[in-house]
Amino acid sequence: MTPPVLSVKSSILIIGAGTWGCSTALHLARRGYKSIQVLDPYEVPSPIAAGNDVNKIMEHKELKGKKKSNPNPGFDVLLQIDSYQDAKSVAFVTCTRAALKGWKEDPVFSPFFHETGFIVAGSTPALIQHIKDEEIDPSEGDFAKLETAEDFRNTMPPGILTGEFPGWKGWFCKKEAGWIHARKAMVSAYTEAKRLGVEFITGTPHGEVVALTYDEGDVTGAQTADGAFHRADHTILAAGAGADRLLDFKKQLRPTAWTLSHISMTPEEAHKYRNLPVLFNISKGFFMEPDEDKHELKICDEHPGYCNFIRDPRCSGEERSVPFAKHQIPLEAETRARDFLRETMPHLADRPFSFARICWDADTVDRAFLIDRHPDYPSLLVAVGGSGNGAMQMPSIGGFISDALEGKLQPELKEVVRWRPEIAVERDWHSTQNRFGGPGQVMDFQSVRDNDWTQISSGEIIG
Template identity: 70%
Template structure:
């Protein structure tokens, strides 16, 4: 059954209808591929997709030519392409808000790290914020009422802001459908239980209803759920973060429009209220949560298993409110209108993993968003399509290659350069039932 030839009528199966799966389906359809099918266990937008969110951060930084950091260069290449998509592609343009982006720290060590990692390596004109008054001037009067204790930050006004992730993902999904892509979603018809192999190659996937979906080429883009279908040799760690919303009045929402994203690398971030429900998004910052359980399906070692939950740990709520007390204390005690955990998959070096599998020639893996993946929505499907066609540019191909050798001795509890909270990874298994929010 395996046939590695690729032409416009080749059968292509995409597993996963999240941010990357929908983007890939759209790009393949635009390139003229006419036999593309997408499977997902949930309808679009999936409740466990990282992109199922009212807003996500978009930040483009131009790396100086003197930088030799391959990962930084690859990241800059991707975000540059993403910015082009957000500002020129009619499928994505309506959902991007170029409001600016503020990054800050509140300890000498973090402030120095931000300077070295974000600004010494990058080109651009950044406003330096060194006092509470400097921060307050970035937003309308009365929005930032906090004292910003020990904060120092930098503001990038151009090529940065936020995008309505859910609407953008649905837009890509609908356009891919219009161009002929077939989506089978929900359980059992879209729930992939296993990849199907023949003579050592992947020839498709079997869904919960017993149907085998044969394909000449399969793309595994199931986000944090990908490693239940394939042994990634420790290259992926499903990791979750926490988000919450505060509902504003229509009058407040109008006042809080067009705010720059405000991000403290150890405290959290906030994004302006969405236009539909007038909800201000606040996230506490921490190295992430895992859910390590024994992998009963494959009898491998413990692995982190994603699950959907529209609650967050009480400790995360406390951290979010502490962030508000630094920035918007007038809102710090307002009830949350919504909260949920949001999953992604971390690679060891936090570079994407987009490559043909070395042992299964018909399989392309497209995973490892590492908390940077959603902002790439307009362009990431193009890079995945390039990988399928064997023409991904060399620097990206090297940065995103299959690389189990760097994961052999992986420390599953590594913070991977993230800060906040207890400054360590937290496992959901350590939480008790009463340690979660209960939002009506």
């Protein structure tokens, strides 16, 4: 079967109004599509969306090795692609360079990019070597090596980094990196898409998709919890970690969660902590400057992730990770976050948390995005698999998804982000996927007892 004809008059249904859904709606509307409808069970910004966050890291990794120019302005590709890993690197850099351009130049997103710099560090010889081999290329870009605790302290004003940084070594990238105010950027994309004529149906039951609908062997849209059927010529499934509940992805998606927490600061403290570079230890955690509205400092502990493994009757009783919302974190995650603070900012390590939550994303097997027409349902395009890197793609990812819908996704991306169940046949659901920290393994929320969660009283739900 071939996809139906696509024109600016085609009806397009987007399932999911998170980071990728809002970006896609915006890009399609900018291209002149006139009939775009977006469904989501929550108002924008959704309290469970990964993109509903005060701040997310924006880092741009260059390609290692020789490069040549790409016909598409603003992109480079490897001179020689010798492996699938090389191809993934090309695809990721293609996406992040486009995103960086958007964060700097697109008025919908540029107010929310803070180019404060990015510090990446490790605490053991093996992890430090991993950073050198996989995370950075000191020969490219503006990297300063950090060898001592004093080197780390000098990256920020006096009195911020007061810790001893035991065993830490790292690199400081001062340009084209920093953080994004993800929630405000997502709301900005949503607002502009609405202005351009996109229809958003949000909230339960009207926006809660309970099933895709089918006719004559193809997807025809979706049914919502109120019993309504939303028919469309083309359907885009961009529901993040929730997408796995609506379609059989043949083990290509694993909903995985991370843990974040906030510390309240006074307005005076928040001012002192403004414009700081992101500090990220790949096995300990990271922090970014306080939110300008609520004066809360965000701290995350670093680990391979949590899953919620249950026997899913819809998948022949196989073990699957099923996401759920919770605005608390396991006490073990709180301990890890405070340990990170004791090594970096011990003067804050014992302050009470003002907010915490688990944050879900969807991991593909190889952590490359999944953006492709479904091989069996030509009217369905899947756009999922952020794999921990989805939010920073917000300004441009909708453009790549629109390209895929139009059948003109550039070759260096198309092969990497294709529908690829053959690499997931023997998938290890417990794989760390090259992530570090915590106990060194994927953790299971089913093992966290009811009284082993934080008990934080929180008002407005933010990320």
